[in-house]
Amino acid sequence: MPKNATQSIPARSMTRVTDTAVTALRVQNQGLYPILVCATVGTVAPADTQGALELRPGEALLPDTALTSLWPGITAANHVWVWSEVAGSVSVSHG
Numbered sequence: 001m002p003k004n005a006t007q008s009i010p011a012r013s014m015t016r017v018t019d020t021a022v023t024a025l026r027v028q029n030q031g032l033y034p035i036l037v038c039a040t041v042g043t044v045a046p047a048d049t050q051g052a053l054e055l056r057p058g059e060a061l062l063p064d065t066a067l068t069s070l071w072p073g074i075t076a077a078n079h080v081w082v083w084s085e086v087a088g089s090v091s092v093s094h095g
Contacts, residue, residue, distance in 0.1 A: 004093040006030065011087045014038070014045040021078035022094045023067060028060035031088020039067050039077035049083055063093065 003019045009031065017027060029035045036052035051071060055061070061070065067077040082090055 002095050006089055006091050009035065009082050009084050009088045009090060011084060014081050014083050016043065016045065016079060016081050017090060017092045018079045018094060020094075022080070023078065024063055024065060025067075025080060025092060025094035026060060026063035027055070027080065027082070027093075028091040029055040029057055029088070030091050031084065031086075032057055033084060033086050033088060035082050035084045035088060035090065037061065038081045038083065039071040039074050040079050040081065041074060041076050043079055045081060052083070060091075 001019050009015050034054050034056050036049045038046045038052045040046050071077045
């Protein structure tokens with residue numbers, strides 16, 4: 001199911017930002033603090049933030065970059081998660 005929305009991210013909680021399995025997406029940190037972005041195969045949240053990408057306020061992952069390019073160590077990554085020390089929001093869009 002396609003998604004194009006702003007999503008709230010609670011503090012200190014791994015939050016899935018993909019509604020379905022995806023191969024690429026666009027996600028932008030709209031909060032005031034850095035966020036950590038993680039990928040998994042399937043809908044089970046990652047146990048930690050190892051291998052996460054950090055996005056500072058305003059930074060984005062662009063939609064033309066495959067998840068397997070961003071996380072080459074996670075074969076067939078298809079879900080994306082966000083963690084933040086403080087509550088914030090992300091803009092997310094995927095097909």
